[in-house]
Amino acid sequence: MSSVKAKKQSYQLLRGMKDILPEEERYWRFLSERVVDFARRFGYSRIDTPVLEQASLYLRSSGPSSDVVTKEMYVFTDPGNERVALRPEGTPGVVRAYIEHGLLNQPQPVKFFYMGPMFRHDRPQAGRFRQHTQFGFEVIGDQSPILDAQLIMMGYRFYKDINLAIQIDVNSIGCSVCRPRYVKKLTQFLTDNKKSLGLDDQERLKKNPLRVLDSKDPNLEPVLQQAPQSVDFLCDECKDHFVLVLEYLDELDVTYNLNPRIVRGLDYYSKTTWEIIETARTGGQDSLGGGGRYDELLHTLGARAKTPAVGFACGVERTITRLRANDIAVPTLPKAGLYIAQLGKEAKKKALRLFTLLDSEGYHVAENLSKDGLKTQLESADRLGVKYALIIGQQEIVDNTVLIRDMENGNQETVDWAKIVPEIGKRLEKGVNSKRLERQQPPLLPVQPQ
Structure with missing residues (x-):
């Protein structure tokens, strides 16, 4: 009887995953050091939260109808029979840590920054992976519109400083007081134009009409251009808040576009929302990140009182993709002498x-x-x-x-x-390229899960 050799197993990356190889390391090091530098200069302290949380944390924060929860989240039951999820975004974990550790008792506002892996079972695209890295900045405990403007300015300057051409698109989606009136008007408009909506957008219309404004269906574009705009329905408080944000941005010389379609893809946002968009030399556009206010999220997740907050996050892989596409040089690692x-x-x-x-x-x-x-x-x-x-x-x-x-x-x-x-x-004192290296803290690199 002839023996049959077992076929040797070959292993490959899972779809949507990415290896970071040594030739790319300088881009990661460059961005990591830039993030840390920005954080220190603007008074932000690092926070790291687990990549694994209770699944209900994201269900309550991101919203049961959001794409993150309904389509993209990695959810499973662990050996302890608890329903858990891999972290799809950074904000809910930061908020959970703020509440759990009693950081409300510290002088407010509290400023955090983070950098780490996120997981979304999304359709892979250039610069978009199912495991991807984000850096983010969060300010919790103050409702002043100057904080919105400062965070927008930080994102604007971060990308300008690394020579990427960007634009800031900004909007206000109001609050729980004035948004219902807008949602009602938008729902009526979209219902009247239901024949133009694809199946996905019809489903969004049922669950959360605001999400239709995020539609990627090019056939719907002419309809959405005629849609009612949230800024026309703002209450006095939200209107005053938004006007001040824009005035501060003008004072900071931040160029921005008013874009009524910026509603963000998560349910917890209120008032100011924005996106950071890279305007490629070829004329195309790619979102690098975005953010907004989430004044009601902390109370939703268990804070005793309403606690205002605002923040933004950006994708590292997306940023590196755009740096390379635009032939933007980054510093090489120091050479041995x-x-x-x-x-x-x-x-x-x-x-x-x-x-x-x-x-x-x-x-x-x-x-x-x-x-x-x-x-x-x-x-x-x-x-x-x-x-x-x-x-x-x-x-x-x-x-x-x-x-x-x-x-x-x-x-x-x-x-x-x-x-x-x-x-x-x-001898090395006489050389230019071989000087003794000063001891530095190791660069902040994203920790990949084992």
């Missing part, structure tokens, strides 16, 4: 000690200690563009020395082991 090469078993041990010594002194050192051939190692040093190669062979072991090779002119000098650190310091 030194390279350790070795010959022989005992030299490898000595090289390990030398690497640790120089690293502890703050020098950026490259190596390939698994290699044996000196020629291969020096070729690697040359490709890396280091200033000096530090060579340890059998003779250096015997003499307790290190051979320093200048990679530019090939000159070599033997230095006593005890003097290697001050000698390296003296």
Whole structure:
């Protein structure tokens, strides 16, 4: 009987997922450092919430009729028989943490920022993945319209500073007092034009008419251009709030468009809503992020009193996609100034000690200690563009020395082991590209779930 070899299993990425490979790392590092810099400059403190929460948290916050809840959320029952969900967005978790940990007792407003993975079972597109990373800024505990304007300005400046051409589209959708009158008028308008609505938009009309304004159906565009606008139905409080937001934006020299179709895709928004839209050189447009007020969400999720809040979030993958599409250069990672090469078993041990010594002194050192051939190692040093190669062979072991090779002119000098650190310091002070690196905090990179 002939034996049949089992077919070897091959593994691939799940649809909508993405590997972040080393050549992309500089974009992630660049954006991460920019986010942290913005947060510190504007007085925001980092908050990290779990990627796994009770599913009901998002059902109550995002809304039972939202696309996030009805179509996109990863929901399952865990081994403890609890219904849980992978985080589809950042705001509900931040709000839950604010309430649970009694942050209402701190001086208000409280300013948070976050950066981490989100999960939505959406249709994959360029720069849009089922696991994607967002950074966001939230301000909880104050209803002043100047906070809306400041957050809009932050998003505007963030993208301007990285050389992406953007526009801000802004709107006000009112509050629980004035919005019902608008929704009633919009519902009547859409019902009168029901024949123009596709099946998805007809379903949205039943559950939440505002979502029809987000329709991507090009055939519906002429109808929606004639739809009633929320700003015409604002109560005095919402109208005054919105006027002040716009006045502050004018004062901040933030260019914006009034867009009555900006209602956002989540049920908890009220008053100011906005989107950050990249205007591509080709004439196309792509939303990079957006935000708005959510003055009633905290009470909905269990806060004892109504607590005003406002925030925005942006997609990292979308941003990187647009940076690359527009050929916008980002800083490369610092290059090593030194390279350790070795010959022989005992030299490898000595090289390990030398690497640790120089690293502890703050020098950026490259190596390939698994290699044996000196020629291969020096070729690697040359490709890396280091200033000096530090060579340890059998003779250096015997003499307790290190051979320093200048990679530019090939000159070599033997230095006593005890003097290697001050000698390296003296030599690198003369160079421009090989200066000693100052110790810094590690870059804030998004933590990928295990």
